[in-house]
Structure formats: structure tokens, C-alpha cells
Amino acid sequence: MIERELFTLLRLGLGTGTVEKEDISALLTFSEQQWEELKETACFQGVLGIVLDGIDQMPQKSYVLPKQLRLQWIGEVLQNYEAGNMQQLLVIDSVQREWAKAGIRMMVMKGQAMGTYYPNPKHRSPGDIDCYLFEDYAKGNEMAKAFADKVDEGWYKHSQISVGGQIIENHQYFVHTRDGKRSKALNQVLVDALSGSAVEIGESLGGALLPPPMFNALFLTYHAMTHFLEEGLKMKQVLDWAMFLHHDADKVDWGEFYRLCDRFHMRRFADVMTDVVVRYLGVDVTQILQKTQITTTSPYTEKVLHSTLYDQDYVFSSGEGGWKNRWHIVRNLWKYRWKYEEIYQTSVWKQLWWYATGFLFKTE
Numbered sequence: 325m326i327e328r329e330l331f332t333l334l335r336l337g338l339g340t341g342t343v344e345k346e347d348i349s350a351l352l353t354f355s356e357q358q359w360e361e362l363k364e365t366a367c368f369q370g371v372l373g374i375v376l377d378g379i380d381q382m383p384q385k386s387y388v389l390p391k392q393l394r395l396q397w398i399g400e401v402l403q404n405y406e407a408g409n410m411q412q413l414l415v416i417d418s419v420q421r422e423w424a425k426a427g428i429r430m431m432v433m434k435g436q437a438m439g440t441y442y443p444n445p446k447h448r449s450p451g452d453i454d455c456y457l458f459e460d461y462a463k464g465n466e467m468a469k470a471f472a473d474k475v476d477e478g479w480y481k482h483s484q485i486s487v488g489g490q491i492i493e494n495h496q497y498f499v500h501t502r503d504g505k506r507s508k509a510l511n512q513v514l515v516d517a518l519s520g521s522a523v524e525i526g527e528s529l530g531g532a533l534l535p536p537p538m539f540n541a542l543f544l545t546y547h548a549m550t551h552f553l554e555e556g557l558k559m560k561q562v563l564d565w566a567m568f569l570h571h572d573a574d575k576v577d578w579g580e581f582y583r584l585c586d587r588f589h590m591r592r593f594a595d596v597m598t599d600v601v602v603r604y605l606g607v608d609v610t611q612i613l614q615k616t617q618i619t620t621t622s623p624y625t626e627k628v629l630h631s632t633l634y635d636q637d638y639v640f641s642s643g644e645g646g647w648k649n650r651w652h653i654v655r656n657l658w659k660y661r662w663k664y665e666e667i668y669q670t671s672v673w674k675q676l677w678w679y680a681t682g683f684l685f686k687t688e
Contacts, residue, residue, distance in 0.1 A: 326362045327633060329354070331604045333362075333378030334371060334559070338566060339443045340606035343382055352388050359393055365633075370560030372397065373405040373447025401447060408450035412436055415490045416453060417530040422471050424531055428460045431518070431533040433495070434547065434564075440534065441567035449560045452491040454482075455532075458518075461496045468494075480688050499546060501688040503675075508688075510588045514543055537575040540568055542584060549593040553663050554653050557632045566601035573612045582619070592667045595622040600629060624667060635660070 329351055335341030354362070366372040376397050379389055389397070413436065420430045433454040439445035457464040465483050468475050474486040481500060485492040498514045499507050517539040535543065548561040585591040599622045601607045609618050654676070657664070661672045668675075 326358060326365065330362060330365060330375070333375045334563070335378070335606040336381040337374035337376070337378035337443070337447075338563065338570075338605065340566070340570065340608070348382060351382075354388060356390055356393065359389055363393070363397060367400070368636075369558050369633075370449035371563060373401045373444070373449065374442075374563065376401050377444055377447055405449060406446045409436070409439065409446045409448070411488065412450055412453055412490055413529065415488045415492070416455075416532055419468075419471070419485075419487055419492060420530045420532045423457065423460075423464055423467060426460075426463065426467055428457050428464055428467070429533060430464075430531075431456045431458070431535060432529060433535055433543065436529060437534050437540075438544075438564045438567065440529075441564075441571045448563075452484075452493050454493045454495060456495045456498070456518075461494060464494055468492075497688065498543060500550070502681075506588060510542075510546065513584060513588075514539060514546075517542065537568075537572040538577065538581070540572065541576045541581050542590075544568060545585065545590050545594045545597065546588075548597065549590055549668070552593065552628070552631075553660075553668060555656060556635045557628070559632060562597060562600055562632070563605070565597045566605045566607050569598070569601060569607050569609060573609055573618070574615070578616045578618055589669050592622065592624060592669065593628075595619045596625050596628045596667070598622075599625040604629075627662075628667065631660070631663075 332341070332346050332348065332351065336343065336346060362375070363372065366375040379394075416430075416432060416436060423430050433456060435448075435451050435454060436445075437454075439448040442448050461483075465475055465477055465485070468485045468487075472485045472487045472492075474484075476484040476486075480502070481497050482493040482495040485494055497511050499511045501508050501511050517536065544561075544565055548557060548565065551557055551561060582591060582594075585594045598609075598618060598620055602609060602620045603625070609620065612618055613620075657672055657675060664670050664672050664675055
């Protein structure tokens, strides 16, 4: 069991812990097999780059990771993290410039947007590029047909634009609006949170925009919760919440955030996420607690964390597609119904109803 050491290295890699204050004694006596187990877990959770950063914070004399393994880790991080992130930055810059010619504003979400919070942005696990073009969703898709390798508009929530080997998800909606009135209302709340608030960011993403803190607080919670419900949470999504709180906790209206979380059944999940990042990832919210009330405990934390570390029923990285994906989601709905009943506070029958009606009648 290497969870304790995993969290130690994550704290060191995120800059929320220091070698002087961390207990690294177990790491000093790790066997090669234990390092392999740690690596396998870190890769699966999408945090190998951050773990490597944590190892690099240890004193030179404490480098107990065998040299050959260290070289392998560095090679994998270079190939799967750094190269992917650098390519995405180039694609974002290029595509943003094309859309800007037509007056289209491009806002980057999740992945590269959250990467700006990390001590080493290149070591955040890259996924697809998520963007929002405000009122120009359709116009952006049409323009992309002139410079992209492929534009797939088959899915209602977002199109997929292939450029330079990268997938850009151009969002028409932020949430699964086919999941009923509650989801439609949440989507409108997120749209309203952007009104006049998105700000220009640094040169690394060209003239693209970053979402404001309140949007990030709600969207990161919804996005991570959706993964948790449908296929399982991964630590890479938890790390995003950690870095967001570390940098922007004082910029969120937490009273309004919790009011909206209660309305949209996200409160229990939000409390778990904050508990994990404070207790296990070392995020310090002491100063914020002096000004506002952030909930930092939850009775559901251990159960959700155990699911995150050990459940392996992932849908969208399984290589399945179409009906196999849908059936996998339904299987998970029943297998992990405690997630819906205890955390999301909704009936699995009601959720199944929204899945069916949304698919059949296209109720977005």
C-alpha cells in the first residue's frame, strides 16, 4: 500500500509541502517493486509528472529511486506529458489566431487553463483541448473546416476539431443538458458566470481567454463529479481542485457557491473534494477561513477516495464507443448506485430516465 507515499510526493510536487516538514523515511527504504507499484498507480491516476516533480524536491543524497527507473520515468514524462502539453500550446495559439481573424473569442477551459495554476504546467496530464467560443459555436466550426484535419459535429454537447494531432472540443454546452431541467439550469448559470468576466491570459496561450474564478469553481466541481458518477474519479482531477483553491480560493463567493451546489446536488461532492485537497494534498485555507466559511470535512471522504484509488471501470478511455460506451455507463450506474444515492442525492431510476429520454428525444 503506497498511498501515503503517493500523497507525500504529490504535496512536494505541487509545492504544498516541503521536505523539511514531510516524513520521507518510508521512501528512503522503498524497494524497486514498491517504486514500480507507485509508478503504476501514478500513471493510472494521471499524476506521474507531479510525482516526478516531488522526487526532484528531495535532497540529492535522498534520491533512492533506482537510476534506471528514474530514466524511464523521465522518458515517459517527456513523451506523455511535456511533449503533449507543448503541442497543445502550439495548436491553441494557431487556432486562436485563425478564429480571431473573424472576431471570434476563444476561451480555454479545464486542461491548459488549469495547467496555468501548477508549479510546472508541462507536467499536468494533458487531455483534449476544451474551448468555448461564446456566441460563435457554429461559426467557429465552419471556419475550422478550412484549417483543421477534421471537424466532427455529431455530438450535441461539443464538436471535435482535429488539428496537428490534437483534439479540440468546441463546447456548445458546458454540461449534459439532456439530463433534464436541472442540468439546463446549471448550464445557464455557467453561461451567466462568464458575462463580462473572462480575462486575457499570458503569451503561452496567445490571445485566448481564461474563465473567471466562480465559473472555475462550479465547472471543475461539475466536471469532476460527472467523471465520478459515470466512470470514476482520478487524482488528476482532484489535483486541479487543489491548485485552484491554492491560487483562487480568496476570489470565490463561497456563500453563493454553496447555494448553487445545494441547488444542483453538488454539495456533498464539493465537500469531499475540499476535504481531500486540504487533508491529503496540503492545501492551506486557513487565511480564507478567517474571511469566509469553506467546508473542509465530509463523512463521505474515505469512501470516495477509496473509489478513486481502486475502482477501475473507466468508460471513455476504454477504447469502446457508441452503444458499448452507453451500456458501460448504465452498468456503472447500477454497480455504483451509492454514488448517485449518497453523493449526488438522486435516484438511479430518475437518472436512467433522463439518460433514456435525452438520447431518444434529444432534449438539449
